Amino acid sequence: MPRPGEFRVSVEKDYLVFASAHFITFAGHRCEGLHGHNYRVRVTVEGGLNEEAWFVYDFVELKRIMKRLCDEIDHLVLLPLQSRRVSVVEDGEMVNVSVDGKLRYVFPRRDCALLPIPNTTVEMLAELLVTRLRGELDAQGARGLTAIEMEIEENFGQSAVYRVALNAPS
Numbered sequence: 001m002p003r004p005g006e007f008r009v010s011v012e013k014d015y016l017v018f019a020s021a022h023f024i025t026f027a028g029h030r031c032e033g034l035h036g037h038n039y040r041v042r043v044t045v046e047g048g049l050n051e052e053a054w055f056v057y058d059f060v061e062l063k064r065i066m067k068r069l070c071d072e073i074d075h076l077v078l079l080p081l082q083s084r085r086v087s088v089v090e091d092g093e094m095v096n097v098s099v100d101g102k103l104r105y106v107f108p109r110r111d112c113a114l115l116p117i118p119n120t121t122v123e124m125l126a127e128l129l130v131t132r133l134r135g136e137l138d139a140q141g142a143r144g145l146t147a148i149e150m151e152i153e154e155n156f157g158q159s160a161v162y163r164v165a166l167n168a169p170s
């Protein structure tokens with residue numbers, strides 16, 4: 001029976017966090033120094049009801065996927081691979097990070113997460129996690145989902161939200 005309303009489910013858990021270091025560049029020549037956040041993640045998926053289970057998506061599965069995505073970048077230095085100002089060059093077991101052409105940091109490669117984003121803002125991290133979650137959901141054959149929304153908080157009361165409709169071109 002068609003319903004006039006829509007459903008969505010959200011997950012926000014103490015373990016959906018990643019404690020990571022980063023720095024961002026601003027317009028012009030400003031650039032932050034390296035620092036860290038205890039990032040917190042909240043994810044919402046929208047969609048039709050699974051007609052056998054009467055849910056939108058299995059919470060257990062959603063939590064499992066999100067925990068893995070957070071763990072992948074937990075306790076690492078987050079570095080942008082698509083920045084016009086920050087260059088990230090792997091050199092054996094090390095990573096050389098230059099800003100505006102000047103070498104600024106050298107990190108062990110194993111301590112870095114090299115991310116396909118232009119800047120490590122919470123906006124870009126939210127978009128990246130949506131892309132990764134979408135890939136996982138596709139791989140699991142999830143059906144009937146209509147949107148994913150990801151909120152990433154880097155400080156209390158300071159967060160970014162990215163929402164994508166799943167029928168939109170990826």
Ligand SMILES: [Zn+2]
Pocket residue numbers: 022023035036037154
């Ligand atoms: Zn920061």
